[in-house]
Each structure stands twice: as C-alpha cells, then as structure tokens.
Amino acid sequence: MTMNERDLLERFLHTDPRDVGCAEAMGVLHVYVDLITAGQDAAVSYPGVAAHLAACGPCGEDFTGLLAAVSGEQADG
C-alpha cells in the first residue's frame, strides 16, 4: 500500500472520541458560530463540536451555511 493510500484509508476510518455527534453539535451551532464571528476560538470552547463538524459532512455544510448567513448579515450591516 502506498503512503497516499494509507493516508486516505486512515482519514476515512478516523474517528475522534471527542466527537459529540450531530444532535449536540446542531444544538449549540448558533453559539459556536457567534463565537467565531466574535473572533474567538470556538474549537477551544467546544472541542467536541469542532471534532464533529470536521468529520460529519452534512453538519459541516450546515455550519458553513450558518456562518455564511451570519457573516453576510454582518457585511450587509
């Protein structure tokens, strides 16, 4: 197996024990996003949410969407 294949496989199989899952991550998504827009390191306050958003495609999309919505609002304001 090449190094590249090993990396891809490891990345695919990687699970973070801090991962809080979809329900908990979505439950605090608004708080997490507001921390980011306030310039704070949300991942330090919510490491389990950060781990989840990095691993879960759909929740990561929702996070990106909410961040874009709020950032656009600030830019408009």
Next chain:
Amino acid sequence: MVKACAYDDAVQLASSAARDLDDESASWLRRLVSTTPADQRAAERDLHGSLLRIARAEVRRRSASTPVTGPELDDLAHQAASDAMLAIIAKLAEFRGESRFTTWAYRFVILEVSSKLGRHYWRNPPVALDAEQWERLPDRLGLDPYQHAEAAGILAEVRRVIDTELTAHQRRVFIAVVVDGIPLDALAERLDLQRNAIYKVIFDSRRKIRRALVAEGYLDEAGAG
C-alpha cells in the same frame, strides 16, 4: 401568531431582554411578543423576509450538489423559510440569549434547507436504496487492489467485517452511505431516522473496521480514534 402556551414565557423573556441581550436581539424579542397585533405582525413579516433571504442564499450555495434546480429550488427556499418561521415562533420562549437572536433564528432555516434537500433527493435518485455497488468500495477507501496485493487483502477484510460483524441495520446504512454514496440526510429521510442515528452507525462501523484492520496487521494501533 405566537401560541398562547409559549406566549407568557416569551413575554417574560422579552421583558428581561433589555438588560441581558444585545440591543438587536432584545428588539426582535420585544417586537415579536408585542401586545400590539400590528407591531407583532410587522415583526413577523420582517423576520420571515430575513429567513427567506437566508434560505435563498443557502439553496444557491448548495445548488451544485443537488439535482433540484430553478423554480423548484426557489419553492424549496420559500417552504424552508415558512417552516423555520413556525418553528421559531413555537420555540421563542426557548431562546436564552446564548447567541444573537438572528444567529439562533437562522439556524432553523439552514437546518430546514438541509432537511428539504435530503427529501428531494428521492424524487430522482441517481442510485437506488440497497443498490450495493461494491465495485465502488475501492474508490471509497482510496485503494487500488490491482496495484497491490495488500490493498486486495484490506478490501477483503473490510468486506468480511461488513458482512459478519455489522448488524443488518448497520450493514444497510454503511453500504448506502459509504458504498452507494447516498447522502446521509437523504438516507435519514428515507429510513425515517434522525441524521444523528445514521452518523452514529457510520461512526461505529468505521471503528469496527479499523479495529479489524489493526488486528490483521494492515494498520497501526497508533492514530486510532
């Protein structure tokens, strides 16, 4: 529009809003629970307008990854904004000021867009549920079994774990999402499950597969999640 059962809580929250919340959030709350019907309706119109604008931006942002297009996409944005509005009004008393009001409210519409796009997937699905396209597995895992005997061994071990160590439900979910590439939200919609339930199955399946590959000497223990 605010339901009576939640109204008292919402009014109480709004009355303390001025000292606890940022000015904009406090203003939204006060307006949405206003005792003057015309003011309350105006606030609801304004909020719905914002939700619709966010929903439209979100469906545009996701348009490349969905088969939904054109007027149907705009319809979806309208539905998402309306459903989010109902949810927000029903849960207004649950807003605790942990974030700005608009961030809390926009979360509802973003999640509605997600959910509705998942539902639309089944109108014209590129792959059927339970298609079991095993020929895609090497790509999904980033392996080329024709180049390395080790990769073929890994694939065989992964198949063994899927076939013998996963429950029937885990196997069905894992194959649908990982092998057949059905979006997680679409599968959740089809199986009438929460997104979290599907994610947990994939999470646990990955751990099982990784443990088996470590046991067989294909991967090192270090770095295991």
